[in-house]
Amino acid sequence: MGNSFGLGELGFLIQGLKWTVLLAAIAFIGGGIGGLGVALARTSTSWGLRRAMAGYIAVFQGTPLLMQLFVIYYGLGLIGLTLPAWLAVAIAFTLHASAFLGEIWRGAIEALPKGQFEAARALGLHYVPQMRDVILPQALRIALPATVGFLVQLIKGTSLAAIVGFIELARAGQIVSNQTYAPLFVFTVVGAIYFALCWPLSLYGMHIENRISRTAR
Template identity: 70%
Template sequence: MGKLGIPEVLFLLTGLKWTVLLTIISFIGGGIFGLIVALARTSENKILRSLTAAYIGIFQGTPLLMQLFVVYYGVALLQVNVEPWLAVATAYTAHASAFLGDIWRGSIQALPKGQKEAADALGLHYVSRMRDVILPQALKISLPATIGFSVQLLKGTSLAAIVGFVELSRAGQIISNQIFQPLLVFGLVGAIYFVICWPISLYGSRLEARLAIGTR
């Protein structure tokens, strides 16, 4: 039985680095495409609404693990060599875009109809109406749910190990197999996740309470 030394801790921190980077890339990419999904989902075009509803339904109705398999091994069937990093980032970005798009769609639709009617009365075109009137208010409403999803996304990166991506959980598994101390190693891994996720969750809860007071 080996010991948990500095080399092992540094390896865990390397895994943590990739976990954080994957979360940031997926959240930013998912946010960009999620905004497009939300706008399409709330548009007056029936075809766009139907397509984006199907897109959201697919990603919300299937396990993230399956989505990773489809992206990584599905593309490989097309004789395309995909690096685990790119496959994982693509899968998580698509996953995040569907969930964030649905969160923001709900926030847009939660606004009073009078906001849109007032913007129309002022003669604002679609871009100005969404940019200056609708989206700033919808963003405020969606902040708690968006922050909550970011925590789920960070924890969900542990599934990336299934396609050979070495993030925090996978790094812990590798070290555990080397030193044969799974309780110690995964206890440390869990503590790292907690130290990162708990402050974010706490901030989301406080923000939600603050916004609830502001709307009374």
């Protein structure tokens, strides 16, 4: 017989939640920094840079995240570079997020009217102040709903990290389920935690999208 579900088991799930939130935060922040570089490269005047970043995006958008985790964790081990599970999944999720956020933000930059670029050049602004002061603030505002939506997907995607032994919320739920022999109850609790984490973000994304739509009318 397994143990009953109590405060100890709930505490173990909360520990898993902590790692889920931490992994999502690292991936989102690191992916945001990398994604900005990807977006700027994709909209640059350099043909080679645009093609290189297009290939980078194609690799990470065209392959399963699970496979990317395997390659980073096990593939690097084959060449003698063994990483701790948490570091391997952080790198994999950051690279994954940078590709997706880069493409989201690239689309937002290209969605701006050409007049914005022409006005910035007419003011004598060079590339860096042009992007920093004129283009990016507008583009990021347009991209915010999609960015929040990706964050929700990223949080749920952290459950795949269990494949390399990383104990996040879903893996913690599996361990507790095996101990208590109450999978339906345990995963109902796990699902409720994911819902409490993701649903407010989804509502926030929809609120921003509606506000942008009203402003554009």
